[in-house]
Amino acid sequence: MARAATTSDVFNAIAEPRRREILVLLRAGERPVAELALELGIPQPGASKHLRVLREVGLVRDRKAGKQRVYGLDARGLRRVHEWTGGFEQFWNESFDRLDAYVQDLKRERQE
Template sequence: MARAATTADAFNAVAEPRRREILDLLAAGERSVGDLVEAMGVVQPLVSKHLRVLREVGLVEVREDGRQRFYRLNGEPLRAIHDWVSKYETTWSKRFDALDDVLAELKEAETGHGDGD
């Protein structure tokens, strides 16, 4: 089966770690391409390539000010990811609760052994 284009939707776009890093940086507010390049420690063409993909799926918006471009996060396309992931929240919560119970039992056992020595 052919792989979906990275520009098909937000799911494919955020599958790439560098694009997620850009979104994390933009979550704090608008940034220029130069700021992103510096923060990420990669070359400008690579950042621009990822910004193009994010722009095409609507995850970022661009504002031009003279010769500079400023990017900002548009969180709306992330709603589909949030809605999908939230279906699994109950499962995760149950597993984390069970893990908490096991850890508490282990701590009690460890403490109990320490008192008897």
């Protein structure tokens, strides 16, 4: 088997840099595809593909606006990621101490 489909999971959806950029851009408001493509500096089809992934995991929604299709942010899905990482908050504070202990171990090993 191969890897899980990007399209099925918010974690995978935001693993792509361009897609994160899109989400950031949409914080400033809705945008039609062409404008997003321009701001990202990628061809329109590429933008459409990324938008599709984001749409399928529910991070953006689209709305018809005349000839254009305007995409907007629906950040609710990011909450899950925020909470998951938040579950490690106490650990990244502890990590300095742990890392320190680790360094001590390395020194000890080297001397042996």
